[in-house]
Structure formats: structure tokens, C-alpha cells
Amino acid sequence: MSKPLTAALAAALTGGVLLAGCASAPSKPATTDAKPDAGFAADPYPSTYRRVMSPPVLLQGATVLTGTGARLDGADVLLRDGKVAAVGTGPDVPADAVRVDATGKWITPGIIDIHSHLGVYPSPGMSAHSDGNEATAPVTSQVWAEHSIWPQDPGFHAALAGGVTSLQILPGSANLIGGRGVTVKNISAITYQGMKFPGAPWGLKMACGENPKRVYGQKGGPSTRMGNIAGYRAAFADAAEYMRKRTEAAGKPEGPGKRDLKLDTLAGAINGDIRVNIHCYRADEMAIMLDLAKEFGFKISAFHHGVEAYKLADRLAAEGVCGALWADWWGFKMESFDGIQENIALVDRAPGGCAIVHSDSDEGIQRLNQEAAKVMANAQRVGISIAPEHAIRWITQNPAKAMGILDQTGTLEAGKMADVVLWSGNPFSSYAQAEQVYVDGARLYDRRDPSRQPRSDFMLGQDLVRGGVQ
């Protein structure tokens, strides 16, 4: 069976059963109503992220892809106080700066993956770890993926070695509305709050098509695509009513009453506080979802997977919706049967188009640069030339934009977070390796320095029997 099915769906199918087995945990009375007017996007589980301190770093003489569309040859990048201090030639360098000879190497912004299940479907893929789909009802907008994250997933470190500095972790696609996703910085921490990207908006995860109707077809529905749409509409109609009632009650002495966690999330999506991410493969279904968004007044940030996005690339661009896509996945189910290798290039080609390379995979996230390289090679085959300084935006600026963090990261511009990758060469190659990865100015990965290579608690002590297998 294919990866997409096993990771997101097969796990979902067993997930419900296992969760039911955990019902013996003691329950406390709900106390989530402390601040009636805290807004739909209030965060009772705030980020405790702290950057790792570092002296200034000067990366010298590299080919720099800024993520803004520019390429600078023989350029320097200065990192100071966790920020990008300067990009170009001959910056004023503090005396205590660590100098790194980057001659012949390439520098890009830290890679950003808008679609990951690290931590919620971690390695090892045990049944006890299957926490990505709350497959107990078709609408579970009340659940937050962050509450499922296992920070010890060794996949985070593997992704770091692939240059990934920020990622959005989403619920799976079993449900029509699966819950809130969270954006994290790729730093080792004991808690997910320690990874949580400060100030990043949440992402709402929705899913079109085959998965929800397959999961719920024999469990009360929806069992059809029309049932799917009816399900989204009912949920957003409830949210609209909820918002109206709370607004009306806001000034009254009895207050707005008990919060509805499910509708809070949907209200946040309508408000624009929570970014809407929709797993949707087929072009016709994406068009329906665009109409749904208009019907209920929310904005779609990105369609995910969208193997048919190329069929309506102009429409997506005109509506300002990004396509978060794979380079070459296809055929693992009917709705992915029309995948082509130029999908990302065609979404990118539309005037104003916003193409993103995403992974949805603990393997793919380690080499998003190579996925982009495939797109460039296939585009070239049909006469579309895409320069490295342009393509890098698919895995830096564009996901940052869709995730609402572009003001903080995603490009190498003075004042932004110093999330930076030093590559062994042109990153758009099978042979390129991330040599150093900086998160907020600190070198958190160094291929040549074992003291800068994090290991998960889980991996400790797994290899202590020397010569154990004879």
C-alpha cells in the first residue's frame, strides 16, 4: 500500500479504536471558560520557545539565494542576536563574530514545510503513536494537533539535517474538518510548547474527497462527496450563528456563555485568525471549496496535495490561494490519478501564482530541495526555465506567506529570524547536503561536527551491545 494511505489514513482507521481504550483516564471538570472575551484564537498553551544563544556569525563568500527572488554571488550573510543583520558584501562585522568560509557553497533561508505530521505520526510508527487523526467524528475542529506532538520524534532531527527550520504540523485527513495545526521551530525541546513558533497563527485542517467519505461511509456518513460538502456547510453555518450570538451577548451582564471549542476554531477561521489549509486533490473539488469559502466568508490559505491544481492554476492565482504540492506523487488513489510532474511549475507559472513544495512525509521533508529540483528538471523538459533564486521560494518564502510567518522568517532580509542553511553546493541536486543549519542565529546542526548533531531520547542506548550480532 502506498505511503499516503498508510500514514494518514490507515493509522486513522485504527486510531479510533485505540483512543476508545484510553477512556479510563480520570476526567476533570472543564475550566476552559476563564476568559469569555479572549477571542477565538486565544492561546492557553503558549509558546515557551527561547532561541539558543550564539555569538554573531559571518558566512563568507557564498552564493546566496535570498528567498525574495534574488541571487547574490560571492556574498556574505551576517547573523547577530538571532536575526539576519546583513546580506551582501562587506557588512560591518562585530569583533566576536564566528567566521565561516562559505566559498563555493550556497546559502538559503531555512527550509519551511507547510505540511508535516512529525510528532503526531512519529517514528517508530507504533500503534501507541498514532495520534494524527481524531477519527471519531467527521468534524473535530475542537482538537489541536499540538496536543498530540511527541517532541522526541527522531524525524525532527532528520528534517533539521535536511535544512528544515520551521514546519506546520497538521492533523491527518480522515475528517472533513480535522482540527488545528500548529507551526513549530525545528528545535529540540522537552515540550512542544518549547518548539511552538512564537506568534504564528494556527492552521485549520480540512479534507476533501475520498478520505472522509471512506472513513465515515460505514460510520454514519458522510459516504459521498455531496455528503462531504453538506458536512462543511453545516459546520460553518453553526459557526456563523455562534459568532453572531457571542457578538450580541458581548456587552450583556450575563456574558456570552460557555465556549464551544469546535466552533471557536471555525470562528477563528472565519475571522482570519486561523489559516485554512485544505487537503484537496481534484480541480473540480477545489473550485467547490472556493465557493464554500465565499459562502461563509473565510479565506483559503492553501490547497494541499492538489495533484490537479495545474488544471485551475489561473483561478488559484487570481484568488490568492497557494498550492502546497508534491513534485511527483500520483496514482495511489483515484483522486490522485491525474498527477503530473509539472504541477508545481504550472501553478507557479500563473501570474501571481503561489507554489509550495510540501512533504506530508518524514522522508520527503528531509529533501524538499531535491523535490524542487525535480520540478525544475521536468519544467525544463517542456521549455520552462526556472532559476534557482526563483525555485527556492517554493520551500521558503511561499510557505512562510501561506502560514502567516513571512514577516518573521522565510527570506534572508535584515531584521528577520536568522534561519539559514549553508549547503555544500547548489541545493537543487541529489548530491547537495545541508552542512550547517542555523535557527535564530544558532548553529543547531553541523554535518562535520558531531557535537552539533542532536539525537532524540528515543535513540539513546539503542546501540550499546558492541558486536552483538555475530
Add this chain to the structure above:
Amino acid sequence: MRRLALVAALLAASGIASAQDVLIRNATVHTAGARGTLQATDVLVRNGRIAGIGSGLQAGGAAVVEAQGRPLTPSLFGGVTDIGVEEVSGESATVDATLALGANAADMQVRPEFDVTLAYNPESVLVPVARVEGIGWTLLSAGTRAGGSFIGGQGGTVRLDGSLDPIGPRVLFVSLGGDAASLSGSSRAAQWMLLDQLVDEVRGRIPQDSRFALLTPAGRAALSKYIGGGGRVVVRIQRAADIVRLLRWSKQRGVNIALLGAAEAWKVAPQLAAAKVPVFVNALANLPADFDELGATLENAARLHAAGVRVSFAQAGDASHNARKIRQLAGNAVANGLPWDAALAGLTSVPASALGVGNELGTITVGQRADLVLWSGDPLDVAHVAQQVWLDGRAIPMRSRQTELRDRYLRSPAPADAGGLPRAYPGDTR
């Protein structure tokens, strides 16, 4: 016949004269054989076979292709796949890759006589999708699932040229370890017990009508071909300890094994080298996907090769639809220490010899089938693509259902208000 007619028409249209004669001039020829890489070299093809390798070869009426120094390789091995055995993974009616005669895991049905190649459809849309990327052949696998057994059945090597039948010998597939434990009474220890029982049945130590017998008469006959110095048995296995037990068992029983997956094979590389066991690795596997793969590392291929093991590649995940990704496995193995030539051999000559088809394909050698690929650049780098593929010396049309979709949406149709037809109609450019 329709397919042949179409190919002929395309060749005529592209100006290539004779279907199976061609001179590819001035290529960087990666022979994947004893001669290594030859710069500025010509390859002459006559009647679908490689007839000459050298410089200044005369075309003698054959069509001439100017390679302009670009790399020429043998067509690539597509890995262990279900190409032509499945169409859409999620639609069971289109998938024939595994046998499950029993109702569930407890109802084990051991049918080594199952031959998955009888399901192979050479007209599957997966075939052109793979071969336009330089994939010329693949090993069809017999999978393992509940209601079947950890003996998956037989597969075989098929060339992606439209022919119906496999070439070379059949291969038996067996799955061992934690993944298959649900098919051996919840314990991997029982896999050895059951394997030994099967050997006893083949050797007649358990009467056919014994209530303990697991094999049908056809199953005994099929399995006997793989025991005591017979055909290749490809074993899906990951954990080092299991691999060592397999080495002992196969030596004792005279079973000619190859490993598939083999995440921890690097830990026992010297033993594998000594036993001359080829290994098909997933060179992108570096996470502890389960407790059998805690030792997974991107350096698996490089370490095995350094110890003298013959290394080829096979994917996890969507190995069939995305068979073309196997090049990326090889390139990443190089980035993690495998010599380039060994990586190319892992996509060509190593699997060919391991699967018993090394006399037919897998190298650019005089006398071999002219299954060739001309690349835009380094074939192990995803930055480059296949530009032309020849199978038996025929230039195949570089088209697939995916390129058809691409071309339909690449063009700008006439606008509707100018009387333009929807994209479903052939455009002006076709």
C-alpha cells in the same frame, strides 16, 4: 499490433529510419560493466542488440543520434514493484499484487505456486510513466498480507517494452521479521519453524495427506525449485539479528537468497559479503520506522559496498507509481558515500545478475539487448532527465498519460468568447 503500428508511425514522423538499428555517436558511455565509463564513444545497435562500442563506428544505414557528449546508460532497473499489477493502489479491483485465500491471519494459506506475473498487464499506464524516465525493467513482487502467508509467492522480471511475459527465472518472495509476525502466529520465531516444516514437506518427510501439511502438490513442486541450490529467494527483512539467522538457515538449506529492505544489513556486511548475498536497499531509509529498523542509516549502501556486498536499490512507499524515484535513491546513496559507479551498477548490472538476466541486459556490452537511455546530464541526479529511451534498439515514444495531461494543460486554449472549445478537444497544436 496496434502498439507496434503506433511506434512505427512515431518513428517515421521523427525521421528515424529503421526500427532496431541505430548509431548513438559521441556519448559518455557508462557501460556499468567491465569497461567502466568511456568518453566520446559511439554505440552501434543492430537488430536490437548492441553490435559495437568504440569510436568512429560506421552507421551503415542505421539512424544516427548525436549524443553530444551526454551520458548513455543501460536502461535502469525500476526496483521491486507492482507495475502492471496495480493501477490505482486504493482501488482493490485494480490491484493483483498479493494473495489472500484465507479469511484472516489465523487462516494461513501457503501458496508458493502463486505467480504474480500472470496478472501483469503490459498496457498499464504505469508502464509508460516509468519508462519515459529511463526505467526499462522491474522485478514484480508477490506481496504478503493477512489471509495469505509470509511466503508471498513468485514474481519475475519484466521488461517495459509491451511484452506480456517475464524474462529470466521466477523469484520467490518471503517476508520475515516483525512486519510478518502477524502471519506466523504472532511470533517471528515461528517463521523458522514454519520454514523448516515447508522444507520437510518438499522433501517428503511429511505426507501430503497429513493434517499438518501446509502445501498443495503444486506448492511442493514450486517450492522445491528454491531449495537445495535453486532459484533466487528475495527476503524482505530488516533487523540484523534476523538477517544473521537467515544466513545460517539459507546456508544449511541451500537457499539462494537476496535481501530486500535490509535497513540493518550494514551491521552484518562482512557476513553478507562472504555469503555473496545481494542486497536491495531503500537508500532513503534513515528513521527508526519500527523496532526492526532502529539501525537505519543513509550510509547503509555505502557501508555494504565497502564490505564487498553487491548493492541494488528498492523503494518503500509508492514503489510502483513512482518507480522513477529509484534514481534519487542511488544519487542520495552517492551523497552518503557510495561510489558513483557502484550506484549505477546498483540500478543496472547488479540487479540484472542477481535476478538471472545479466546475460540479456544491465550493461552496455556487445551482444546485450539495446535497452539504452540518453540523459540530459548525470543520471543519478534529480536535476537531470531521460531524453530518449531505446528498448531492443527501438526509440520508444517519450510519452505517457502524464505527458498527455501535461500537454493538454500546457497550451493556452482559445478563449470561450472567441469560440474556443474546452480543453477536452484536441487543440490547434496537436
